[in-house]
Amino acid sequence: MNELQITELNGQRVLTTQQIADGYGTTNKVISNNFNNNRTRFEEGKHFILLVGEYLKEFLHSQNLGTQNKIRKLYLWTEKGALLHAKSLGTDEAWDMYDILVDTYFKVQEQQAPLTLDQQIAAIATGYGSVKEELIEVKDRVSDLEENAPLSAGEYNYIGSRITQRVNEVAHGYSSITQKQRGELYKDINRGVKVVTGISTRTQLRAKHFDTAMDFINNWEPSTATKMQLRQTSFDFES
Structure with a gap:
């Protein structure tokens, strides 16, 4: 247990499905089936965080896992999510390991918490x-x-969903748009968020950045360079 790799998202310690499976003496498939069979008990943001798209790429990069390109989505489990799995599995090994997680892996966060x-x-x-x-x-x-407090999972996911909405709003202004063109829009808006907040990856967003990021996203328009690139791509496609 002392050799368990630390996995964090926005300053919050989490566990991958593989880590829970290894700790509870079972397999990824069993953990996934346990989640699916008890889906109504698990609440996103409270028990788990689902990473997809750009969020997933940035997380894998921050964990030096950028080569795992085949991963399309990743579940990260909070302390409460680990508890639900232990309850659902009900094995002695799962409960023993959960006690160790609480006393060591997740306990560190409590010890480092600043005074009120x-x-x-x-x-x-x-x-x-x-x-x-x-x-x-x-x-x-x-x-x-x-x-400088990390964004909550809800705020982090809200920024992502608003980016998607804004890209769709802008894309709707074009008569037709390819997947490649849509990707250029995502690159443009994500690049802008990083510039206005002074970060290099979106996982570095903090509470102080939230209003600035949202103001930029709500008022974002593609740069002239991106617009020209979209027109050129459309021209090449039509030709």
């Missing part, structure tokens, strides 16, 4: 230095923590 504002103010009030000056410093640090 009230806790930090209470600590300052015990008599270290000037309370007023310390309080200002704490508020600044808390504001920084809040701004």
Whole structure:
């Protein structure tokens, strides 16, 4: 268990299906069947995160798994998702391993969690230095923590769905559009999101970026270069 590879998404520790299968002493197929047989119990964003498309590519790249091009979708399981699998499987091995996961793998996040504002103010009030000056410093640090907090799974997925909607809105303005042309639109809008937020991959998005990213997506129009490329592609296709 000490050699279990750390898997994270937006600062949250998760487990792949393979990791759960290995830990619970079973196979990927059993975990997948368990999920399908108990589908109504599993809630996306709470028990699992489904990665597809650009999200999947960026995640695989961040985990140095970029060569696994055959993967079309990937389920990542949260601590609560791992618990549901243990409950559903009901084996002693699954329960034993879940206890270990809670005490080690997921426990680290709890230990690293920053103090709340009230806790930090209470600590300052015990008599270290000037309370007023310390309080200002704490508020600044808390504001920084809040701004740099990872996006929630819901926010992350919402940005992705809004990008898809916006691309479809723009694509609708063309009489016809090929899959290749649609891909150029996705490249353009994703490139713009990275530029305005100052990130290199979408998995680096933080809470402070959300409003900026959404404002850009809602008002996005393809660049002149992309529009010219689309027209040239249409010309070549018609020829």
